[in-house]
Amino acid sequence: MLTRSQVKSFISRYPAFEDETLALHYAPRMPKAMVKETQEVIAIARKFNDEVARPLSLELDRKTHEDPNYFAPEMVKKCNEWGFYTMWVPKLFGGKGYNMPSLSYFCEELASVCLGFANIIAVHYLGISGLMMCGNTRIVKKVMNDVRKGEETGDPCIIALAITEPTAGTDVEEVDLEDKGRITCHAKKVNGGYIINGSKIFISNGHTSKWTVLYAYTDLKKASETTVAMMVKEGMKGFTLGTHENKMGQRICPASVLNFEDCFVPDELVMLDPEKTRKFTNQKVRDIKMRHIDYIVSITRPAVGAFGTGAARGAFEAALKFASETELDGRPMINHEWVQCRLAEMYANVRLGRLAYVEANTANQHRGVYNLLQMKPMYYYLKHMPQAYFDKVLSPLLDKPIGTWLLSKWYLDWQKPKDQHVCTGLGSVAKFSCTDIGVRNCQMALELMGQAGMRNENRVEKILRDAKLLQIYEGTNQLNRLNVFKSLIAPAFPKAKVFED
Ligand SMILES: Cc1cc2nc3c(=O)[nH]c(=O)nc-3n(C[C@H](O)[C@H](O)[C@H](O)COP(=O)(O)OP(=O)(O)OC[C@H]3O[C@@H](n4cnc5c(N)ncnc54)[C@H](O)[C@@H]3O)c2cc1C
Numbered sequence: 441m442l443t444r445s446q447v448k449s450f451i452s453r454y455p456a457f458e459d460e461t462l463a464l465h466y467a468p469r470m471p472k473a474m475v476k477e478t479q480e481v482i483a484i485a486r487k488f489n490d491e492v493a494r495p496l497s498l499e500l501d502r503k504t505h506e507d508p509n510y511f512a513p514e515m516v517k518k519c520n521e522w523g524f525y526t527m528w529v530p531k532l533f534g535g536k537g538y539n540m541p542s543l544s545y546f547c548e549e550l551a552s553v554c555l556g557f558a559n560i561i562a563v564h565y566l567g568i569s570g571l572m573m574c575g576n577t578r579i580v581k582k583v584m585n586d587v588r589k590g591e592e593t594g595d596p597c598i599i600a601l602a603i604t605e606p607t608a609g610t611d612v613e614e615v616d617l618e619d620k621g622r623i624t625c626h627a628k629k630v631n632g633g634y635i636i637n638g639s640k641i642f643i644s645n646g647h648t649s650k651w652t653v654l655y656a657y658t659d660l661k662k663a664s665e666t667t668v669a670m671m672v673k674e675g676m677k678g679f680t681l682g683t684h685e686n687k688m689g690q691r692i693c694p695a696s697v698l699n700f701e702d703c704f705v706p707d708e709l710v711m712l713d714p715e716k717t718r719k720f721t722n723q724k725v726r727d728i729k730m731r732h733i734d735y736i737v738s739i740t741r742p743a744v745g746a747f748g749t750g751a752a753r754g755a756f757e758a759a760l761k762f763a764s765e766t767e768l769d770g771r772p773m774i775n776h777e778w779v780q781c782r783l784a785e786m787y788a789n790v791r792l793g794r795l796a797y798v799e800a801n802t803a804n805q806h807r808g809v810y811n812l813l814q815m816k817p818m819y820y821y822l823k824h825m826p827q828a829y830f831d832k833v834l835s836p837l838l839d840k841p842i843g844t845w846l847l848s849k850w851y852l853d854w855q856k857p858k859d860q861h862v863c864t865g866l867g868s869v870a871k872f873s874c875t876d877i878g879v880r881n882c883q884m885a886l887e888l889m890g891q892a893g894m895r896n897e898n899r900v901e902k903i904l905r906d907a908k909l910l911q912i913y914e915g916t917n918q919l920n921r922l923n924v925f926k927s928l929i930a931p932a933f934p935k936a937k938v939f940e941d
Pocket residue numbers: 563600601602603604607608609610611613617641642643644645690695909910912913914915916917918919939
């Protein structure tokens with residue numbers, strides 16, 4: 441009917457078939473063992489919900505309301521005991537090496553009961569993403585060794601990521617906005633390192649992390665071209681903790697203020713700066729900065745989508761339970777047609793949210809930063825080789841310049857811009873769609889349950905507070921909508937300009 445070249449020409453038109461049907465392309469390539477592994481992850485999350493999150497979350501939420509200065513480091517310890525901080529770290533870096541997409545399913549499970557617990561764990565992986573995406577294998581190994589030791593000794597070592605500043609939130613997540621924003625965290629190059637001055641705010645786990653990925657800028661007016669990414673450790677001279685926010689929700693995970701006053705960060709903890717970037721690629725420093733952010737958010741925004749989906753599910757499950765236990769006009773509420781339609785809509789929202797974050801993860805598996813780990817031969821090789829092999833044979837290479845060269849080339853130079861756009865765009869689709877869905881389901885549950893939804897044991901009012909915060913987490917939903925336009929729509933319409941206003 442059509443020649444091969446005709447087919448090619450039609451399917452590459454906007455919207456391009458290849459970009460719109462990722463699951464279709466990836467499904468045959470997916471290692472089968474990933475399904476079993478994901479089932480195990482979900483089972484662990486449900487056990488944790490039964491034994492820890494469900495019994496504790498309301499009590500902890502109440503405590504933090506009564507005393508906003510209270511936070512719960514013992515919960516960070518609890519998650520450490522369960523081994524959650526190394527579960528999704530590759531075996532090469534001493535972790536358990538569970539597949540990355542399973543982290544999102546895990547987040548959905550936890551978030552359906554308590555978004556605070558989900559946040560504590562997932563933010564540690566936000567920190568790990570920032571660390572990994574800089575490509576410095578020596579520093580990754582050093583920090584990951586501490587995380588592993590923390591698990592062995594029972595003294596948790598978790599990682600935060602600090603990019604948001606008192607006067608720049610959305611702005612520091614897009615290079616097009618960065619140079620227009622009011623950025624204040626300054627890095628001054630000195631002999632042997634950088635001196636940092638400035639503050640960061642809203643840093644999840646800031647008070648409970650041993651290591652923090654920190655971003656500062658040598659020229660505050662040209663932040664996009666002068667970013668320095670480094671690791672700072674708790675207790676370093678000049679690095680102090682300020683207050684933590686009196687948050688509306690997700691209260692067991694502190695959102696902290698970090699202050700830097702003449703804080704010296706030695707070169708050995710500097711992961712990325714313009715000079716290092718130029719060593720690995722001829723591309724513009726500014727484009728590489730955007731790639732770095734895009735790859736962090738392409739991994740972490742689907743997880744935030746899973747948070748939103750979990751919130752939607754928590755609200756749905758509360759409403760379903762309520763409707764099945766409550767009488768209305770002499771018969772069970774669940775038998776009223778209008779209630780059934782409402783519940784069906786809430787259920788559909790959960791399924792749609794899940795589709796959105798799974799599709800974003802599929803983009804990462806198929807064309808994103810961890811696609812290599814998800815290819816069948818590599819996946820099974822990593823899965824079945826004993827940990828001693830990684831520790832003794834491969835780990836020493838991580839300290840050598842060749843390790844950093846390879847990982848940096850992989851992240852900074854060898855990825856295609858088209859793949860970068862698909863991954864970050866779908867991460868943003870998941871982020872704003874799922875978090876909006878989370879809020880919508882809470883509102884529907886409250887309408888269906890009336891005053892009862894506000895009662896603590898029904899949790900819906902708590903889930904709504906928790907879910908609303910997600911709409912700003914990892915960039916506002918407005919920013920994420922614009923990112924979708926920029927990444928998935930504008931490339932096909934060269935006249936379209938984003939972030940002009
Ligand atoms: C629960 C939680 C946890 C967080 N954890 C961390 C963390 O661990 N590490 C970290 O670094 N940060 C963290 N943040 C900060 C978060 O990433 C920022 O809040 C977010 O980037 C938004 O920044 P902002 O709050 O300064 O809002 P602003 O950037 O001030 O935005 C305010 C409003 O203006 C709109 N707006 C801003 N710029 C534009 C534009 N150019 N065009 C159109 N509209 C625009 C936004 O849509 C929004 O509605 C966290 C936030 C939350 C809520």
